[in-house]
Amino acid sequence: xxxxxxxxxxLLELRNLRTEFQTVTGTVKAVDGVxxxxxxxxxxxxxxxxxxxxxxMAMSIxxxxxxxxxxxxxxxxxxxxxxxxxxxxxxxxxxxxxxGTVFQxxxxxxxxxxxxxxxxxxxxxxxxxxxxxxxxxxxIKWLGxxxxxxxxxxxxxxxxxxxxxxxxxxxxxxxxxxxxQLVIADEPTTALDVTIQAQIVEVLKTLTAESGAAMMFxxxxxxxxxxxxxxxxxxxxxxIVEFGRVEDIFAHPEHPYTQSLLGTIPSTxxxxxxxxxxxxGLPPDMRFAITGCAFKERCAAAHDRCFAEAxxxxxxxxxxxxxxxxxxxxGEGTTLKAERPNRPNKPFEPDGSVVVxxxxxxxxxxxxxxxxxxxxxxxxxxxxxxxxLGIVGESGCGKSTVARLLLGLEKPTSGDxxxxxxxxxxxxxxxxSFNPKMTIGDIVAEPLVVKARGSKSERLEAVRRLISQVGLxxxxxxxxxxxxxxxxRQRVAVARALALNPSxxxxxxxxxxxxxxxxxxxxxxxxxxxQELGISFxxxxxxxxxxxxxxxxxAVMYLGEVVEYxxxxxxxxxxxxxxxxxxxxxxxxxxxxxxxxxxxxxLEGDLPSPLNLPTGCAFASRCPMATDRxxxxxxxxxxHDLARQVACHYAH
Amino acid sequence: xxxLSLPATPTRKPGLLAAGSAIARHRFLSxxxxxxxxxxxxxxxxxTIFAPILPIQKPLETNLRAMMQFPSxxxxxxxxxxxxxxxxxxxxGVQVSLLVGFSVAGIALVFGxxxxxxxxxxxxxxxxxxxxxxxxxxxxxxxxxxIGLVSVMGxxxxxxxxxxxxxxxxxxIRLQRSQVLSLRSRAFIDAARTVDASQFWLMSxxxxxxxxxxxxxxxxxxxxxxxxxxxxxxxxxxxxxxxQPSLGNIVRDGQTYxxxxxxxxxxxxxxxxxxxxxLHFLSDGVRELLDPRSR
Numbered sequence: 006x007x008x009x010x011x012x013x014x015x016l017l018e019l020r021n022l023r024t025e026f027q028t029v030t031g032t033v034k035a036v037d038g039v040x041x042x043x044x045x046x047x048x049x050x051x052x053x054x055x056x057x058x059x060x061x062m063a064m065s066i067x068x069x070x071x072x073x074x075x076x077x078x079x080x081x082x083x084x085x086x087x088x089x090x091x092x093x094x095x096x097x098x099x100x101x102x103x104x105g106t107v108f109q110x111x112x113x114x115x116x117x118x119x120x121x122x123x124x125x126x127x128x129x130x131x132x133x134x135x136x137x138x139x140x141x142x143x144x145i146k147w148l149g150x151x152x153x154x155x156x157x158x159x160x161x162x163x164x165x166x167x168x169x170x171x172x173x174x175x176x177x178x179x180x181x182x183x184x185x186q187l188v189i190a191d192e193p194t195t196a197l198d199v200t201i202q203a204q205i206v207e208v209l210k211t212l213t214a215e216s217g218a219a220m221m222f223x224x225x226x227x228x229x230x231x232x233x234x235x236x237x238x239x240x241x242x243x244x245i246v247e248f249g250r251v252e253d254i255f256a257h258p259e260h261p262y263t264q265s266l267l268g269t270i271p272s273t274x275x276x277x278x279x280x281x282x283x284x285x286g287l288p289p290d291m292r293f294a295i296t297g298c299a300f301k302e303r304c305a306a307a308h309d310r311c312f313a314e315a316x317x318x319x320x321x322x323x324x325x326x327x328x329x330x331x332x333x334x335x336g337e338g339t340t341l342k343a344e345r346p347n348r349p350n351k352p353f354e355p356d357g358s359v360v361v362x363x364x365x366x367x368x369x370x371x372x373x374x375x376x377x378x379x380x381x382x383x384x385x386x387x388x389x390x391x392x393x394l395g396i397v398g399e400s401g402c403g404k405s406t407v408a409r410l411l412l413g414l415e416k417p418t419s420g421d422x423x424x425x426x427x428x429x430x431x432x433x434x435x436x437x438s439f440n441p442k443m444t445i446g447d448i449v450a451e452p453l454v455v456k457a458r459g460s461k462s463e464r465l466e467a468v469r470r471l472i473s474q475v476g477l478x479x480x481x482x483x484x485x486x487x488x489x490x491x492x493x494r495q496r497v498a499v500a501r502a503l504a505l506n507p508s509x510x511x512x513x514x515x516x517x518x519x520x521x522x523x524x525x526x527x528x529x530x531x532x533x534x535x536q537e538l539g540i541s542f543x544x545x546x547x548x549x550x551x552x553x554x555x556x557x558x559x560a561v562m563y564l565g566e567v568v569e570y571x572x573x574x575x576x577x578x579x580x581x582x583x584x585x586x587x588x589x590x591x592x593x594x595x596x597x598x599x600x601x602x603x604x605x606x607x608l609e610g611d612l613p614s615p616l617n618l619p620t621g622c623a624f625a626s627r628c629p630m631a632t633d634r635x636x637x638x639x640x641x642x643x644x645h646d647l648a649r650q651v652a653c654h655y656a657h
Numbered sequence: 658x659x660x661l662s663l664p665a666t667p668t669r670k671p672g673l674l675a676a677g678s679a680i681a682r683h684r685f686l687s688x689x690x691x692x693x694x695x696x697x698x699x700x701x702x703x704x705t706i707f708a709p710i711l712p713i714q715k716p717l718e719t720n721l722r723a724m725m726q727f728p729s730x731x732x733x734x735x736x737x738x739x740x741x742x743x744x745x746x747x748x749x750g751v752q753v754s755l756l757v758g759f760s761v762a763g764i765a766l767v768f769g770x771x772x773x774x775x776x777x778x779x780x781x782x783x784x785x786x787x788x789x790x791x792x793x794x795x796x797x798x799x800x801x802x803x804i805g806l807v808s809v810m811g812x813x814x815x816x817x818x819x820x821x822x823x824x825x826x827x828x829x830i831r832l833q834r835s836q837v838l839s840l841r842s843r844a845f846i847d848a849a850r851t852v853d854a855s856q857f858w859l860m861s862x863x864x865x866x867x868x869x870x871x872x873x874x875x876x877x878x879x880x881x882x883x884x885x886x887x888x889x890x891x892x893x894x895x896x897x898x899x900x901q902p903s904l905g906n907i908v909r910d911g912q913t914y915x916x917x918x919x920x921x922x923x924x925x926x927x928x929x930x931x932x933x934x935x936l937h938f939l940s941d942g943v944r945e946l947l948d949p950r951s952r
Binding site: 409412413414428429430432433434437438439440441442443448451452455456501505 | 843844845847848849850851852853854855858862863866867
């Protein structure tokens, strides 16, 4: 017996932590009695939707809450010492030194007018008691470790001279440079593209493993959790509803909320005819006291006891607790049942009628410094009647510009656009896509009013019909946008897009601003409408799993060009362009078994600037198989063929 | 389908606009700063309106038997060297002040909204032409600009209003333009553009209603400022000319007798102060009410 069990020592322990926000409309109990522990060297993911209290909980640990937030009770034991009673001064010695933090937005968490050197060196000097030269060497060493090229030179850069991914690397270097025992990372990759996210996650994973630091990783992305975490804490309405090892949580979730969340994500093997399971309703309003279980209204397994008494965490297996009265949550038999039967298996068959055609489309923007941004470079695409085309790619790849060109919001530099009928759009951000001074009814009616369709009473009738068609009560017509939740607003956006009986609806990231549990509702709605009304869709997203599920065909864009095109499942099952491969590889899949088998290294580097495009293949600068031929000669994509197309010299 | 039902938040009844503005009115009247402003302004405005039927001496009527009298029941603010009733003259002055204040605010609002919207919405040459002129005007200190203009156009109410407006309009244009620029890129403008809404529709339906709030705040500040500038001009002898009373020229008349009859200057001065404070509280309150964080 030479096996030695690792010595488990608790690094951080939260006991009944409570955090409140005093607002005009009442006290929001953002964190309502959270208790759990993190062992040394352990990576714990905290998952939950917006408003679940996950960030408030993390911020409460170091008392970094901003007004009106306040830690209302409980203990925070760091290394056995209760730090919740420490003074600000004593706590400052812990922040940064024992506990490092990485926040979501790399754009705002670095001081824009200070060089990186100044922001990094002084904390290192203070925390590690080093002199300036030693601290500088240390800072450079960490910048190198997080993957910043030429750290000796880049340390003198200002934040604005770096890309978002680079800034997040700097943040990680800063957090780790003081050799903390715990790193708190609050959605550190949410603002980044998938391929960059994959790099950052890899960096965080290796470096914390190397230094033996524990990590609390806050996210709403279950795929990332599977890739990254040892343990998972699932939060809902200010409480932890399930806690356990990552394999257990994904393989045998015990809480209905966890079970539902895992069900709502389209999997890589899911058939298009299956409806996406969805969680009905909305999370509870945290301003009001909750009696019983907070999830009861949305839970299929809820019974009388759930309405009377709030369950607490009980042991469900080794290291696995869940807060539910039902022994196995929804149970095996009652897993998320679709509310409606599956869709008829009706694979898309092009009948030859083309609804949208883009021919050799180019779009360039002039910038102030006499430079030209080449946003769209010779795109040829076709959308047939009843077909859904998914356009995927990272930010800056030109996918949104294609959408704007299609809708006539921008004029192409050259090339032509043919649209049979009307094109309408569903915008990404449900917060800014409505005039706050107009009622929902006026918003949905606007296209009809502008086009002078029908009489006033006919329009009123149409508005009621449209609002019910997207699954809302017609009484919503009299409300204002700010009274609606994000998911409801996105439904209204769909209703507005349908008002003119469009032949094609362009949806630009329609679900990216929504919570996971609401996302499936909107996706199901779009798929249902497509089937019922026979509308074509152009679905633009960086969420590859969703695109695979919803789209018949996929166009992968990179730097303003389509690099691969083909049937959705085919592209997914057998990506041929090296960029498509890297993109699919970078997407975290909510399955720890798949994630742990992953061996490939993430794509390196950032996107080249669209100001100065390479002459050859646009992807050559990041491509693992690039040769001199790629750098000199641009691979072309044949025109308008429904068959698989790949713009690469070496793809077969 | 999910969320078919309405959650239990207050819904609007039919006749929603009435219900909406009733809530708005309640919020407006219960705001502490707005209340303070109304307590200051409403009595002054009512007295001014009803001045002609109040049992007081007419503003221009002299009474040589009652010169420089201390405030009393008969002459609430006392009398001046020609035996004119200061209270009655002050109310007439307030009338001038309010007229100047609201005219200037109105002119600035209309020109600022129109030109600022055009500049911000169209950009390019129109923007550059409007903003060049605006920048030239903004280079002059506003009081000096007004003094210069009045000395060219002559004295009297209309030149004063025009002079002060000319100093305010450029500021309003700038404010409106900056608001329009940030609204122009919002998705709801794009949404309306995808159904080929006319430019007039975009400006009148989507842009102007969303800029109105901030412009009204600016207008109430401008009104307070205009009242002070008018008083200053009249004090300097460049505004409303005696014998027509204005708060500025009453104060000026009285300053020679400050030692013998302090009330001639001081009491109208206090009224100017109260109006200015009232308008500032009003704009401050309106600004807080319109701030979404205050909800």
